[in-house]
Amino acid sequence: MTADLIAFRANAQLNTPFRFRGRTPGVALDCVGLVLTALGPIAETTVDCPSYSLRGDFRSVILSCFGKLPFLLLHEGETGCDGDIILAAAGPSQLHLMVAANSGWVHAHAGLGRVVFTPIWPGWPIIHRWRFIGD
Template sequence: MSAVADAALAAVGTRFRLHGRGVDGLDCVGLVALALRAGGYSGEVPSGYSLRGGDWGLLDRVLVRVAEVVAGDVLLMAAGPGQVHLGIRTAGGFVHADAGLRRVVERPGMPPWPILGVWRMEG
């Protein structure tokens, strides 16, 4: 697989915490940051954002947008009206921080939400 997907899978079971960035809890941005760091990313991670809206242009500045999805890719999804959500593609599905279940989970297959974009680390 990829170091990014492996790190996301290792986070499964971590509790959900809005703006969480570590073992005390993760949100979707924190999960993606944790996984990307395992892949070698050392740049900025957004903070202080609301549950709706936001500037997701950071993804274009630090990752490469791709058309085909493979394990380790970052998924930007439309989870609801004005609400976006991030996840990491794995070989069997995708990992995301599920606010409803209050933990990081892996779901089989593709996400149930529309995918707005897919990004990958270079290299």
């Protein structure tokens, strides 16, 4: 697995319908399902996704999940690259996971009802950014 492959796998899901707790690539995904799909085999045996709702602060749960994976938590101000996993604040009490790809973000957009590509938009504060460090 490489960072480029993570970005490629995320891009392959563009236009997949959005569904809350969706975990089926090409059929229905939410933001967690998209990230799990992008991570592929490294997530399949390691990540146990706990229950969550659309609103709330799930940072500790997300940090715990990534703590089990070969990812480095980047510091604020570090330059991003394709394949990074991003946790952003999409709104008040609304956390959102995305995959960096093609100088933008691939994410499951509930309002548009599908997985989309978005140019980087400064309106969503980035809370955490992880970079794959495996081989």
